[in-house]
Amino acid sequence: MSTQRLLGMRKIIVAIDGHSACGKSTTAKEVAKILGYLYVDSGAMYRAVTVYFLEHHIAITNPREVARALSDIKVSCKINPQGMTETYLNGLNAESKIRKMEVAEQVSQISAIKEVRTAMVEEQRRLGKKKGIVMDGRDIGTVVFPEAELKLFLTADLLVRAFRRQKELLERDELVDLDDVIDNLKYRDQHDTTRKVSPLVKAKDAIIIDTTHITIDEQVDEVIRLATGKMVPFT
Ligand code: DC
Numbered sequence: 001m002s003t004q005r006l007l008g009m010r011k012i013i014v015a016i017d018g019h020s021a022c023g024k025s026t027t028a029k030e031v032a033k034i035l036g037y038l039y040v041d042s043g044a045m046y047r048a049v050t051v052y053f054l055e056h057h058i059a060i061t062n063p064r065e066v067a068r069a070l071s072d073i074k075v076s077c078k079i080n081p082q083g084m085t086e087t088y089l090n091g092l093n094a095e096s097k098i099r100k101m102e103v104a105e106q107v108s109q110i111s112a113i114k115e116v117r118t119a120m121v122e123e124q125r126r127l128g129k130k131k132g133i134v135m136d137g138r139d140i141g142t143v144v145f146p147e148a149e150l151k152l153f154l155t156a157d158l159l160v161r162a163f164r165r166q167k168e169l170l171e172r173d174e175l176v177d178l179d180d181v182i183d184n185l186k187y188r189d190q191h192d193t194t195r196k197v198s199p200l201v202k203a204k205d206a207i208i209i210d211t212t213h214i215t216i217d218e219q220v221d222e223v224i225r226l227a228t229g230k231m232v233p234f235t
Contacts, residue, residue, distance in 0.1 A: 053110055
């Protein structure tokens, strides 16, 4: 769809959920760019909270300490000059810190805390108030935006996901053994799908996309096709 035609359409919300490392963020980022929408990586927000908890040695079993920490944390998203969304923790760019393996190892535990989720979901809904947003995560179509016009559930084979994540870490100068990446993905899948608060489940009306055998370009084309199919013109 041309930019001109897109401008004549009402903005929608695109909610992308799925397992760790199956291409949600890469797809969501590109789709948002093409549609001229805001892109929000909700996992990055939970990772930023995790960085804070780690740096401040917050005892996650102490509700008071968690509450105090949350009142001291401000997670925000800013668009950089290249048009990419970056995550900030208390005003500082947290992009390189949040992608570290150490953070990946702790984030599932921290993101399972009810109070953490309440604070993040509130911010995520604020960002999506005017629609025109592509957000990826684990509970976007089920909890954050149950009214989203387009809901997707991405999945892929574990080994393929592990290779992709290992390559991503390597690009950030972190060499991690493939077995360790596999263990981390398995652990997070298990934790994310079985936690009490907002577990990762496919929304009833979400469309499944298996990314095992398709390229990023094919994923993006498919999501754009589905998204434009949900758009209605201003009357
Ligand atoms: O998308 P990611 O791998 O960067 O997410 C990191 C972790 O954050 C993931 O293991 C689960 C949690 N998460 C969540 O609980 N809810 C979301 N909406 C997004 C991420």
